[in-house]
Amino acid sequence: MGVTDREYRKAFYRAVNLHQGAHMMTEEEQFERYYVPVYAHDDGPAGPDLVKEMATAIDFTVGGSVQLLSGYRGAGKTTELMRLRRDLDRDAYVPVYMDIEDYLNTELPLDGGSLLIALAAGFVDNCEEAAVPRQRLVARMKTFLDRLDIRGEADAAASAGPVGLDIKATLRDDESFRARVAKALESNRKAFKKEMHTFFQEVVAAMPSGKTPVFIVDSIDHYRGRAAVFNEVRDSVESVFSTYSSELALPGMHVIYTVPIYAKPTGWEGQIWPVLNVKVQERSGGDCREGMDLLRQVLVRRAPDGDLKRLLGDQDDRVIRASGGLFRELFRLVSALLLKDGALPVSTGDIDQVERQQRSYAAAGLTEEQWDILRTVRQTGQLRVPRERTSEAWTLQALGYVLRYRNGVVDWYGVHPLLDKLLDEA
Known part of the structure; x- marks a missing residue:
C-alpha cells in the first residue's frame, strides 16, 4: 500500500x-541524498564550477590565501561550501566552518573589531576536525584577549567552559564589550593585528601533521539590514573588507568569506567568486x-x-x-x-x-523609485542607475528582486518573475 x-x-x-525540526541531517547526509551537480558544465545555466576553481586556487597558493564568495541569499552558496569541504584533500588540509550569525547580529552594521574577535572565537568553536586539544586553543584565546585587555565579563564563563560560547553571547548582546573591542582596534591597530595574527599563527602551528586549515566564514552575505539602515549596513560591510583586508588575510591558512552580492570592497586584491541564480x-x-x-x-x-x-x-x-x-x-x-x-x-x-x-x-514597501528601477531593468536587461539611486538598486538586488543571469560572455539582469507581472500596474 x-x-x-x-x-x-x-x-x-x-x-x-x-534546517527545521529537532532532527536535522548531517551535511554528509544532505549531500549524499540531495545534491545535484548544477555546475557540471562550465557553459551551463549556473555558470562555471566555482568550487573547483576555489579548490585549485587553494592548492596553487603557497602559505595562505583569502577569497570572497559573493551571491544572492538562496543561490546555493552554503551548499557549494559544503561540497568544497567534502572535496578538499584531507591529507593536506583541515576544513573549519563557522556561521557568522552565531556570533554577530547581521541586522546591525558590521564593525571590524567584532568581526576579528568573532573569527578567533569561531575557529576555536568549530575546529573539531583539526584534532587539536580544545583546552590548548581555549588557553590561546584567553591569552589573545588578555593581551588586548578586552576580556572583561567574558572571563568567568571562559574559565568554566568553552570560550567561544561565552564570546558568542557577549558579542551579540553586550554593547559595552563591542565598544571595548572597537576602542582596542582603533587606538592601536598595529598591536591588535599583531596579537590576532599571533593567535592564528600559534593555532596553525598546532595543526596535526602540518596540515593547513581552510577556514570558511559563512553568512556575512546575510548583512543587509532593514530598509531604514540598509545603506549603513551595506557601507559597513564594504568598509570592513576594504579597511581591514590585511587583518582578514589570516596567516598560514586559506580563508573564504561569503559576502553579499552588492559588496565591492575598494582595493580588494583577492579573488571574488560570484554565485548567481540558475x-x-x-x-x-x-x-x-x-x-x-x-x-x-x-x-x-x-x-x-x-x-x-x-x-x-x-x-x-x-x-x-x-x-x-x-x-x-x-x-x-x-x-x-x-x-x-x-x-x-x-x-x-x-x-x-x-x-x-x-x-x-x-x-510590500517598494518605493516608486524602486518600481522605476525595475521597469528600467526589464526594458534594458541592465542594472544602471544614477548615483542617487544606487542604494535602491542594491536593495533590490540584495532582496533578489533584480536577478543576474549568465548569457555567454555578457551577463544580463532581469526582474524577479513574480514582480515582473506587476510592473505594468505599478
Whole structure:
C-alpha cells in the first residue's frame, strides 16, 4: 500500500526544509541524498564550477590565501561550501566552518573589531576536525584577549567552559564589550593585528601533521539590514573588507568569506567568486530549458520516490519559472503548496494563491523609485542607475528582486518573475 497524500506532503516538506525540526541531517547526509551537480558544465545555466576553481586556487597558493564568495541569499552558496569541504584533500588540509550569525547580529552594521574577535572565537568553536586539544586553543584565546585587555565579563564563563560560547553571547548582546573591542582596534591597530595574527599563527602551528586549515566564514552575505539602515549596513560591510583586508588575510591558512552580492570592497586584491541564480529564462523572454531541467532535478531528488508529478502534475515548469532560479525561492513556493489541503496534484488555483501571496509580500514597501528601477531593468536587461539611486538598486538586488543571469560572455539582469507581472500596474 502506497503512502497517503498527507504522508507524501510531510516527507516532501521536510526534504525542502532541512534546517527545521529537532532532527536535522548531517551535511554528509544532505549531500549524499540531495545534491545535484548544477555546475557540471562550465557553459551551463549556473555558470562555471566555482568550487573547483576555489579548490585549485587553494592548492596553487603557497602559505595562505583569502577569497570572497559573493551571491544572492538562496543561490546555493552554503551548499557549494559544503561540497568544497567534502572535496578538499584531507591529507593536506583541515576544513573549519563557522556561521557568522552565531556570533554577530547581521541586522546591525558590521564593525571590524567584532568581526576579528568573532573569527578567533569561531575557529576555536568549530575546529573539531583539526584534532587539536580544545583546552590548548581555549588557553590561546584567553591569552589573545588578555593581551588586548578586552576580556572583561567574558572571563568567568571562559574559565568554566568553552570560550567561544561565552564570546558568542557577549558579542551579540553586550554593547559595552563591542565598544571595548572597537576602542582596542582603533587606538592601536598595529598591536591588535599583531596579537590576532599571533593567535592564528600559534593555532596553525598546532595543526596535526602540518596540515593547513581552510577556514570558511559563512553568512556575512546575510548583512543587509532593514530598509531604514540598509545603506549603513551595506557601507559597513564594504568598509570592513576594504579597511581591514590585511587583518582578514589570516596567516598560514586559506580563508573564504561569503559576502553579499552588492559588496565591492575598494582595493580588494583577492579573488571574488560570484554565485548567481540558475538561469531559467533567456534574454529573449523564453525559457532556458537547461536551467529549468536542472531545478526540476533538484526537486525530484527531494520528492518522495522522486515523484514530483504527484505534487505538481504538469505545472512544474510554472513553479520553477516563478522561482527566478533561486533555490530558496523555489523551496519556499513548493513548501507553501505542500501545506495546501486539497487533492493532489495541486490545482492551478492553489498555485495562483501561493504566487499571489509571495508577490504581495515582495511588493510590500517598494518605493516608486524602486518600481522605476525595475521597469528600467526589464526594458534594458541592465542594472544602471544614477548615483542617487544606487542604494535602491542594491536593495533590490540584495532582496533578489533584480536577478543576474549568465548569457555567454555578457551577463544580463532581469526582474524577479513574480514582480515582473506587476510592473505594468505599478
